[in-house]
Amino acid sequence: MSMAWKVVEIEEVCNEIVDCLNRTAPKVDYVTPFKMIRTSNVRHGRIDLDNVFYVDEPTYKKWTRRLVPKKGDIILTREAPLGEVGLLKTNELVFLGQRTVLYRSNEMVCDGRFLYYSLISPFSQASIKAFGSGSTVEHMKVPDSKKIKLKLPPLPTQRKIAAILSAYDDLIENNLRRIKLLEEKAKLTYEEWFVRMKFPGYESTPINEETGLPEGWERIELINICSFIGRGISPKYVENDGISVINQKCIRNNRIDTELCRFTCNSKKISPDKLVKPFDILVNSTGTGTLGRVAQMISPKNKITVDSHVTIVRAKEKISNIFLGRLLELNQPLIEKMGKGSTNQIELSKIDLGNLQITLPSKHLQEKFEKDFKPNFLIIEDLLAQNQLLKEARDILLPRLMTGMIDVDALDLSAFGLEEREEMMVAAEPEARYSTKIPKMN
Template sequence: MKINWAKKGFEEIGNIGRGKSRHRPRNDSVLYGGKYPFIQTGDIQSADFKITQFTQTYSDFGLAQSKLWPTGTLCISIVGANTAESAILGFDSCFPDSVIGFNAYEGELDNYFLKYYLELLKVQLKNISEGAARENLSLEKLLTFKIPWPPASERRKITRILSAYDDLIENNLKRIKLLEEMAQITYEEWFVRLKFPGHETTPLDSATGLPVGWNEAEITVISFINANSIKAKDAPETIKYIDIASVDTGFYQIPQIMSYAEAPSRARRKVNFGDTIFSTVRPNRKTYSLILEDDPMLVASTGFAVLTPKIEETFPFVYLTVANQSFVDKAVAVAGGAAYPAINQNDFEKIKIIKPADTLIKLFSDKVLNNFIAKNTLAKQNQLLKEARDILLPRLMTGMIDVEQLVLPEPFSNPSASTQEPQAV
């Protein structure tokens, strides 16, 4: 740390406090279903830098027993598996007392600076929260930390450099989302609303109500399920392991190489280019992704069903079929276990879908293929951007790279300038 950098506590640099959710029971339906986003620790964990999506909302009654925090607030999770995760609010929101909110005295850019510093502290923060029956960081523990605090001009420069990477990542994520939404819209137009090419002249089957050549069938009619698994005699030396925690809706983090001997026992499912992975554990969370890496080292957890298309190059149709809400609802319905709902392979294979004619499946897949190729290219760019940012982060935040005399080009992206429309998921 540079000599001219001070060390300050959280309360010296901003307002900090726990979220509020006073009403009991917490699951009372009267709290929910309104217009106020209600952010929870899982939303913080799944955010890349900014929280741009939410899964639940508060009603007016819910708001009355809580607090609405402003856009730009730094949110820090302090309870459970997501302890020490942090993200910036992209919209005004409420959150419970399992989340701490922070707003710097000198403006939103300092919230960004602190967010970056917390990335360096994450392992340490997790370590001090361990040992209890449930991981708990607590506000009191957090307030014991002293934060390296450069002069304002240096804080701004450090924040602007790092946020330039996050701005690019965020823009790519928006493009990725748009590409998939366009493919989903086409899927629903063709296969849900039945407005596929040639629908005007295709008669309906009087018995099924479906176009002639279509039928209701099990998911196995379009894909093999868990076709390739690692056998003990063929165990590789190294793998790239995709676990459930590394997958979100439509995305997965490219894994690092690890020794197979040290990998979890669930590292068994071989995955290949064009496969879809769908978490059979808590399917309501929509943990699925399309694999577009041609890497023989990729191995997924047995907590995933791996779907391999039976017709070559129809992976866009297979992926969008299981990503469709109707399939997710059916998966949730057959999941067993209240505390840990999961689907066994036999039940998964019996989930019914509407199967169009093979020629139409191929035509659709060809039409939207470029959307997924472009999406994969952008995802790879984001991976490289994250790696570059993560190399710079500790060097900037410890003063190893001196920014005092650095002149940044103008105009330079201001991370606080853009507003984010909240997106319900």
Template structure:
């Protein structure tokens, strides 16, 4: 099937580059959120892991175009060609290296636009415009000219509806994952930070821990960078730093590679991965490994610290690693040149955790273990939904499937 091809700017009410300078941010959350290239991925825009600005900055940075639900964002650099569609009414604005499209509803469905930009044909054109030996980027002018195949508007709407059904399920699962993780973190803080565990009314706190508990350095409660032997024959999965999230436990499969040789950093299901280098640690990059096959060993970036259960469960280890004061303790130990500072392993000798009696530990693990399992199941569902959508997308865009 042959569809007419037109430049994207002819099909949009607006096609606008971002303000190409850094907006001044503030520490405390505000209603005004900055979207960066890291927020734009796979058709989605993450509006939770953001930086914040004042109203004055927000108004200055949105004077060209005020983002609204349905708008499509494209990354122009680092990386080139990632696509996301705004689905909320959050007050967001574009950081650097982003391009902003608003479809003309008379000729172009906004959902179709988000998906056609992800199609192999259009992605190939975008990547063909890339320049730069170190950081691939595209000229602003090229992003006005992207050739878009344009079926009739009714066909566009149907294609967008079919593919968005998958993405709606994925997004719903992501919300459930976030709620489950937040529930696990709240329970951890309630029991092990505020010491409001079952029966706490009858237990005294002495020397920083309830009576009957142990207060141990993290280096004794956890295994830090444990040796994980593996038969070096055969392919091994490798996860780079990009696979770790700044906000949640799920480790991304997208950046995963298959290698013939392992790095020195190896891990298995139940391990926690913690970034040891600046600024990844400060930004919160941490993950819980539960996406591997039974018995599988994977490897990762040499900038990972691997934490493994010893005196406490794997759930306890991960939830501790997500604590602000745990990360601050690690940050204070960093040494090295500016921009390449790394955590020193002896910092875990100076961070103490409260280890509960066996019965309380079992009750906690049963409660949060169900939450972790649900997160793992939802993540697997999302992987299957993404694969099904990605198989359908090029066939719909090529007209191979009649709608």
């Protein structure tokens, strides 16, 4: 680390450090512009503003009377879990939920993006964890949130480091936006064809008088169109070996986060049915708040299974698995209500899930939907793979940059293609493939 770097406490470089109100805001059961950031919304360096609780305007004003969050602010979780960090990238009307704290840097001494990367660096994360206390749930006290230690270089160096690391994260964000567009297109088309019944050729398709459905459609139980519905294994976990295991925490927002997978060293051979196959649909089957979540595995890269809290739903060969994935995603609210048991032991049995009544369109329409959208899901797979490479490259660079191991003072940032990258991000079409340009360090 250069002599120009110094170790400081975070309160020395912030204009604002604001803790949340120490109580839960009363939420509403309809969408409003006012979003609550809970600890569960801050994961892997990102703030998820899609899966949020909403409040009314008077509650929002009351909960933001200390400070109104804005773009560029940093959110840290003090508990459940401790040390997750996210950067606000929009000016949406958000406020702090319990066990979170907001940092707003003093840009005269500390670049806001550099502060964000500092907080996710190993040095500052170690400082955060050192403040953790509690025998059951690790948490950090509010006064300690002002004492987190950072390694701080001169401001021009901060800006260069932030620009380099942001190049990776901006590309990741762009890929995530493209993924969301592709997913929304499939969802909207599904709803148009199979919910509003405005499918191609609907005007000339006769209605069956007995069923009230278009000719060739039928109402059927889920079990009758599946080759397998079953839960996974009860694994013995190990740290870094064995087969990856998807648990209920991995399934969120109709996506599977394989970074949260653990590993199994089961002595018994895992049944082939319980190894996740391309386009299998996974359903959380236990737990309050997580039960009923649905996500589809596009194409597992390695051997992967699910634990006993997750159910695999696998379509028969004659059924479009792309169609079935969208159908179960759309029925997620209904599936959530199918669980039985006490509050802390709610379960969704494979029998009840198999008895779910669905409306099955004609084979021709299923095939057309799959033909139109399977290429898009393969693009999504490519974008997710790109993001994994970008994240791995960033994570290798981050500790070296944040400790001064790599000297950036003499770097010309135009060599990183930042202007070209911005133009590419603006011009990119949602369905277009491109090769992600990754900045290289010598």
